[in-house]
Amino acid sequence: MTEATAEVTRPRAEVTPPRLFRDEARTEAVQCLACGGPIALRGFGAIQRVVCPACGSLLRPEDSGALALIHRAARAHQPSVLPLHARGRLDGALWEIVGICWRTVPGWPWQEFLLYNPYRGYRYLAHSPSDGHWSLGQVIPGAPKVVPGKRHAITYRGRRYRHFSGADAHVTYAEGEFPWQVQVGDLAHVDDFAAPPYGISIEEVAGSDGVELTRTAMRHLDAAEVWRAFERPGKPPRQKGVGMLAPNRWREQARSLWLSCLVFLVAWYFAVQFVAGRAxxxxxxxxxxxxxxxxxxxxxxxxxxxxxxxxxxxxxxxxxxxxxxxxxxxxxxxxxxxxxxxxxxxxxxxxxxxxxxxxxxxxxxxxxxxxxxxxxxxxxxxxxxxxxxxxxxxxxxxxxxxxxxxxxxxxxxxxxxxxxFLTRYAALPVPIILGFPLLAWLLGRRRERKRWANSDYPT
The missing domain is CATH 2.60.120.380 (Jelly Rolls)
Structure with a gap:
C-alpha cells in the first residue's frame, strides 16, 4: 500500500471503532456572528478556525463550544468545483468536504478540499482548474530522506521522488472549518516532488515560534473517479496536458511489453527452427x-x-x-x-x-x-x-x-x-516484435517531456 493510501483497516461492524479526537465528533448548526448565516460544524473537537461560507468572516471555537469572531469580512461567496459539505466515497470510506481553500503560485492556481471522516481523520483533495487534474493527499509522519545530486530528490518508504517545483503559495479564498488557523493572504513555501502517479508536497510556514513543516503524500486521481465518488451531475472538467502526478501508461506498460516481446521472440525462434528443420x-x-x-x-x-x-x-x-x-x-x-x-x-x-x-x-x-x-x-x-x-x-x-x-x-x-528455408522471412517479424516496446518507450519519453515542461526543470 502506498503512502497516500496507507490507513488503518476499518474494524468489524459489531465493534465500536475508537474516535480520533478527544471530543465527540458531531454536527452542530450555529450562526455566523458577523452576517448571521448558518454554519455547520463537523469535527468540532479538532478545528481551530472557521471561515463563514457566506461572508468570509473568521471565527474561532471556544472551549465552551461557542464561536468567537476574530475578523469580520464582507466578501462574496465563490463557487468551487465541489461544494462545501458534499459527501463522497474514496478509498472505501465516506468523506465530507468540511473546508475549501483556494491557493495559488505564480501562474498556477488550485483548489484544496479538506475531507473529513470521524474514524480516519483528514485528507486533502486538490484540483487544478488550469488542467483539470486531481490528487488525494494525507499528512505523513517523519521526514523523507534527501538524495544528493544535481536535481533535488527525496526518498520515502523505498520510493524515489524528484523535485518538480518550488514556489510561494498564497491563500486567496477559504470557507468552512479547518484544523489549522487559516485566512486569506496566508503564505507558505511549497516544494513538490513527483514519482508519478505519486508525489510528496512539503510546505514550509514561518511563524513567531519558528518554521513549521508539513509533509503530505499524494496520489493522482482520475477526474471520472472523483465525479462518481461525489455523485456530481454531468461530466467532470476536462483534463488537459500532463499533470504533475498524471500516470504514464506507456512507462507503466514498458516492463510487460518487453516481457511479452521476449516471449514472442523465443516462440518465434522455436517456430523458425521447426520450419527450417522441415525444409x-x-x-x-x-x-x-x-x-x-x-x-x-x-x-x-x-x-x-x-x-x-x-x-x-x-x-x-x-x-x-x-x-x-x-x-x-x-x-x-x-x-x-x-x-x-x-x-x-x-x-x-x-x-x-x-x-x-x-x-x-x-x-x-x-x-x-x-x-x-x-x-x-x-x-x-x-x-x-x-x-x-x-x-x-x-x-x-x-x-x-x-x-x-x-x-x-x-x-x-x-x-x-x-x-x-528463406532466412529473410525468419528475420522479418523481429523488428515488428521489437517495434512495440520501442514505440512505447518513445511515447512514454514524449509524455514525460510534456510533464516536466511545466516544472522547474524543463527538458
Missing part, C-alpha cells in the same frame, strides 16, 4: 569445373506440378583475386511461357590502404527465388569473367605481364536446390 533442401542440379568459354543448357525438374517451392541458385568462380565473374541464369518452363531470369556476379577484391589491409566480396554468390511453380525447366547459364589477368591480355600496356595481385577466374560452378 528438405533437395539438390536439383550441380555442375563444377566448367569453363568460361561455353554456356550451359540443362533440363531440370523443380518441385511437384501444381505446387510451388523455394529455389536457391549458387554461382561460384575460382580463383578470384581482385577480379570478377558474372553469370546470366534463366529458367525457362517447358510447359509454360513466363521465364525466370537473374544476373549473378561474384567478385573479390583486397589490398592495403593507409597501412591497413582490406577485402570485400566473395567467390560465391547465392540467390533465393520464392514461390517457383513446380514442373520441368530448361536451365540456361551464360558465364562471363574478368579477362584483365589472362595471358595475352594487356589492358595497361605492360606487355605480357599481368597486373600484380590479379588473377582472372578459370572455372565456374553452379548448384540449384529446392525447398530451401
Amino acid at each position: 528438405t533442401e533437395r539438390e536439383v542440379f550441380q555442375a563444377t569445373d566448367l569453363r568460361f568459354d561455353s554456356a550451359l543448357s540443362q533440363e531440370v525438374t523443380i518441385g511437384e506440378p501444381g505446387s510451388s517451392t523455394t529455389v536457391e541458385i549458387s554461382f561460384t568462380a575460382d580463383p578470384l583475386d581482385n577480379s570478377w565473374a558474372f553469370a546470366e541464369v534463366v529458367l525457362i518452363p517447358i510447359d509454360g511461357e513466363e521465364a525466370i531470369g537473374l544476373g549473378m556476379e561474384a567478385s573479390s577484391y583486397s589490398g592495403f590502404e593507409d597501412g591497413e589491409a582490406w577485402s570485400e566480396g566473395d567467390r560465391q554468390v547465392d540467390h533465393v527465388l520464392g514461390r517457383v511453380a513446380g514442373g520441368r525447366y530448361l536451365l540456361q547459364v551464360t558465364p562471363e569473367r574478368d579477362t584483365s589477368a589472362l595471358p595475352g591480355s594487356d589492358p595497361l600496356g605492360l606487355g605480357s605481364f599481368a597486373p600484380f595481385g590479379v588473377r582472372s577466374p578459370e572455372t565456374w560452378a553452379l548448384r540449384v536446390r529446392e525447398d530451401v
Whole structure:
C-alpha cells in the first residue's frame, strides 16, 4: 500500500471503532456572528478556525463550544468545483468536504478540499482548474530522506521522488472549518516532488515560534473517479496536458511489453527452427569445373506440378583475386511461357590502404527465388569473367605481364536446390516484435517531456 493510501483497516461492524479526537465528533448548526448565516460544524473537537461560507468572516471555537469572531469580512461567496459539505466515497470510506481553500503560485492556481471522516481523520483533495487534474493527499509522519545530486530528490518508504517545483503559495479564498488557523493572504513555501502517479508536497510556514513543516503524500486521481465518488451531475472538467502526478501508461506498460516481446521472440525462434528443420533442401542440379568459354543448357525438374517451392541458385568462380565473374541464369518452363531470369556476379577484391589491409566480396554468390511453380525447366547459364589477368591480355600496356595481385577466374560452378528455408522471412517479424516496446518507450519519453515542461526543470 502506498503512502497516500496507507490507513488503518476499518474494524468489524459489531465493534465500536475508537474516535480520533478527544471530543465527540458531531454536527452542530450555529450562526455566523458577523452576517448571521448558518454554519455547520463537523469535527468540532479538532478545528481551530472557521471561515463563514457566506461572508468570509473568521471565527474561532471556544472551549465552551461557542464561536468567537476574530475578523469580520464582507466578501462574496465563490463557487468551487465541489461544494462545501458534499459527501463522497474514496478509498472505501465516506468523506465530507468540511473546508475549501483556494491557493495559488505564480501562474498556477488550485483548489484544496479538506475531507473529513470521524474514524480516519483528514485528507486533502486538490484540483487544478488550469488542467483539470486531481490528487488525494494525507499528512505523513517523519521526514523523507534527501538524495544528493544535481536535481533535488527525496526518498520515502523505498520510493524515489524528484523535485518538480518550488514556489510561494498564497491563500486567496477559504470557507468552512479547518484544523489549522487559516485566512486569506496566508503564505507558505511549497516544494513538490513527483514519482508519478505519486508525489510528496512539503510546505514550509514561518511563524513567531519558528518554521513549521508539513509533509503530505499524494496520489493522482482520475477526474471520472472523483465525479462518481461525489455523485456530481454531468461530466467532470476536462483534463488537459500532463499533470504533475498524471500516470504514464506507456512507462507503466514498458516492463510487460518487453516481457511479452521476449516471449514472442523465443516462440518465434522455436517456430523458425521447426520450419527450417522441415525444409528438405533437395539438390536439383550441380555442375563444377566448367569453363568460361561455353554456356550451359540443362533440363531440370523443380518441385511437384501444381505446387510451388523455394529455389536457391549458387554461382561460384575460382580463383578470384581482385577480379570478377558474372553469370546470366534463366529458367525457362517447358510447359509454360513466363521465364525466370537473374544476373549473378561474384567478385573479390583486397589490398592495403593507409597501412591497413582490406577485402570485400566473395567467390560465391547465392540467390533465393520464392514461390517457383513446380514442373520441368530448361536451365540456361551464360558465364562471363574478368579477362584483365589472362595471358595475352594487356589492358595497361605492360606487355605480357599481368597486373600484380590479379588473377582472372578459370572455372565456374553452379548448384540449384529446392525447398530451401528463406532466412529473410525468419528475420522479418523481429523488428515488428521489437517495434512495440520501442514505440512505447518513445511515447512514454514524449509524455514525460510534456510533464516536466511545466516544472522547474524543463527538458
